[in-house]
Amino acid sequence: xxxxxxxxxxxxxxxxxxxxxxxxxxxxxxxxxxxxxxxxxxxxxxxxxxxxxxxxxxxxxxxxxxxxxxxxxxxxxxxxxxxxxxxxxxxxxxxxxxxxxxxxxxxxxxxxxxxxxxxxxxxxxxxxxxxxxxxxxxxxxxxxxxxxxxxxxxxxxxxxxxxxxxxxxxxxxxxxxxxxxxxxxxxxxxxxxxxxxxxxxxxxxxxxxxxxxxxxxxxxxxxxxxxxxxxxxxxxxxxxxxxxxxxx
Amino acid sequence: xxxxxxxxxxxxxxxxxxxxxxxxxxxxxxxxxxxxxxxxxxxxxxxxxxxxxxxxxxxxxxxxxxxxxxxxxxxxxxxxxxxxxxxxxxxxxxxxxxxxxxxxxxxxxxxxxxxxxxxxxxxxxxxxxxxxxxxxxxxxxxxxxxxxxxxxxxxxxxxxxxxxxxxxxxxxxxxxxxxxxxxxxxxxxxxxxxxxxxxxxxxxxxxxxxxxxxxxxxxxxxxxxxxxxxxxxxxxxxxxxxxxxxxxxxxxxxxxxxxxxxxxxxxxxxxxx
Ligand SMILES: Nc1ncnc2c1ncn2[C@@H]1O[C@H](COP(=O)(O)OP(=O)(O)OP(=O)(O)O)[C@@H](O)[C@H]1O
Ligand SMILES: [Mg+2]
Numbered sequence: 001x002x003x004x005x006x007x008x009x010x011x012x013x014x015x016x017x018x019x020x021x022x023x024x025x026x027x028x029x030x031x032x033x034x035x036x037x038x039x040x041x042x043x044x045x046x047x048x049x050x051x052x053x054x055x056x057x058x059x060x061x062x063x064x065x066x067x068x069x070x071x072x073x074x075x076x077x078x079x080x081x082x083x084x085x086x087x088x089x090x091x092x093x094x095x096x097x098x099x100x101x102x103x104x105x106x107x108x109x110x111x112x113x114x115x116x117x118x119x120x121x122x123x124x125x126x127x128x129x130x131x132x133x134x135x136x137x138x139x140x141x142x143x144x145x146x147x148x149x150x151x152x153x154x155x156x157x158x159x160x161x162x163x164x165x166x167x168x169x170x171x172x173x174x175x176x177x178x179x180x181x182x183x184x185x186x187x188x189x190x191x192x193x194x195x196x197x198x199x200x201x202x203x204x205x206x207x208x209x210x211x212x213x214x215x216x217x218x219x220x221x222x223x224x225x226x227x228x229x230x231x232x233x234x235x236x237x238x239x240x241x242x243x244x245x246x247x248x
Numbered sequence: 249x250x251x252x253x254x255x256x257x258x259x260x261x262x263x264x265x266x267x268x269x270x271x272x273x274x275x276x277x278x279x280x281x282x283x284x285x286x287x288x289x290x291x292x293x294x295x296x297x298x299x300x301x302x303x304x305x306x307x308x309x310x311x312x313x314x315x316x317x318x319x320x321x322x323x324x325x326x327x328x329x330x331x332x333x334x335x336x337x338x339x340x341x342x343x344x345x346x347x348x349x350x351x352x353x354x355x356x357x358x359x360x361x362x363x364x365x366x367x368x369x370x371x372x373x374x375x376x377x378x379x380x381x382x383x384x385x386x387x388x389x390x391x392x393x394x395x396x397x398x399x400x401x402x403x404x405x406x407x408x409x410x411x412x413x414x415x416x417x418x419x420x421x422x423x424x425x426x427x428x429x430x431x432x433x434x435x436x437x438x439x440x441x442x443x444x445x446x447x448x449x450x451x452x453x454x455x456x457x458x459x460x461x462x463x464x465x466x467x468x469x470x471x472x473x474x475x476x477x478x479x480x481x482x483x484x485x486x487x488x489x490x491x492x493x494x495x496x497x498x499x500x501x502x503x504x505x506x507x508x509x510x511x512x513x514x515x516x517x518x519x520x521x
Pocket of ligand 2: 287
């Protein structure tokens with residue numbers, strides 16, 4: 001998997017964050033995200049970013065997070081530049097705010113995905129009432145990423161062995177080359193998906209309207225603490241006004 | 249099955265013609281025949297994928313443990329017939345072995361503690377303790393197929409159908425997988441039908457061979473004679489030729505060899521008097 005996508009690949013670790021219920025983790029990430037979007041102060045953005053980073057560090061996922069950070073840096077630079085040029089008044093403050101905000105939003109988002117197994121996520125969704133068909137679609141789409149990557153390689157190799165050159169010619173020619181790659185690949189994947197559907201049927205998929213789960217989710221004490229903390233984070237953008245602090 | 253004919257929706261010609269097949273409890277059957285003769289098609293009828301999933305025209309008398317696949321949804325057939333497909337990649341849906349094994353039971357709506365117990369049994373039985381939380385990408389071909397079989401067997405089917413389960417495996421892993429099936433046949437008295445092109449791999453285990461050709465069953469019975477009569481279609485293990493030549497030379501060999509080792513043993517016994 002390429003490095004920016006690293007953020008969405010769960011690597012099992014046994015930390016405080018991993019042991020949390022996915023629902024409370026979701027609340028935590030969401031509250032950080034909401035607070036960052038709501039708060040107009042630079043200082044607060046720094047606090048949220050620091051908090052999200054600290055949580056990633058507590059989850060021992062810093063090494064996995066840095067590639068994402070690198071990958072989004074050009075984007076952040078672009079956001080910064082655009083705001084600097086197009087904002088009237090105090091462009092530097094505003095541009096910095098927007099850039100920081102983008103970092104915070106991605107970091108809090110990443111925090112959730114780095115510490116939650118896809119399976120836990122779908123479990124949480126099911127408990128919230130999402131039907132098994134949809135959560136399964138999500139779980140399986142992640143499960144089949146490596147398979148798809150293998151298939152791309154297989155089809156590319158098959159084409160190359162017949163003298164096909166992917167990187168040949170001008171831009172238009174290259175785009176055409178990718179169509180040559182895509183057509184067999186799509187056929188390949190349609191066939192694969194039919195075989196998967198068959199196999200699902202053979203495992204009694206759809207036998208009951210109310211399928212059960214091996215694991216069920218249970219909120220524990222730390223989860224409730226995290227929920228309270230999330231609520232506090234969510235209202236924190238109001239803090240400077242209430243406390244009458246004059247910060248930027 | 250009695251007088252079964254089947255035609256796929258997209259074709260004119262029937263792919264199965266007048267199939268008669270009776271499978272008894274505790275039988276381990278090899279289903280062999282040239283590519284395209286209809287083996288997979290026959291297998292799909294047994295678990296109801298035909299006609300439920302594929303459609304087409306299915307005629308004749310069919311009863312699988314009292315159920316007619318034409319009147320029974322696939323998920324209900326799945327309780328009686330376990331199906332292992334050729335490519336394990338397409339029958340593993342989760343990034344976790346434990347969840348994979350639990351999936352069939354979850355679909356049946358079993359309570360969590362019962363799922364847990366059965367999953368633990370299966371994990372122990374198939375020696376998957378160390379692979380419990382692996383994703384398919386982290387498993388070898390043989391391990392994947394082992395997980396696939398475990399996830400099917402955990403539903404306790406009465407008939408296990410395996411459609412070229414070892415096609416992606418090296419011979420040693422293949423023999424191991426087929427051996428796992430043999431154990432289920434012996435321990436649980438289930439019936440198993442395995443589709444396999446490499447006859448010599450299955451030979452140590454099966455007690456009946458069914459040969460198909462162009463949609464018909466052309467041979468059915470005790471392995472040695474059926475393989476001899478149909479070697480033009482399905483090939484013949486080299487060991488059979490050695491056995492025949494030894495007998496022609498007057499060696500009093502009383503049983504046909506399932507493996508080279510077995511023949512060597514029998515021969516040793518004769519030579520030592
Ligand atoms: N979905 C389908 N629609 C139409 N025809 C099909 C379909 N699947 C298989 N066939 C045809 O039915 C015939 C029997 O195919 P089947 O897959 O049962 O053969 P097989 O004995 O399993 O072969 P192999 O050893 O190659 O797996 C073939 O002629 C094949 O082309
Ligand atoms: Mg086949």
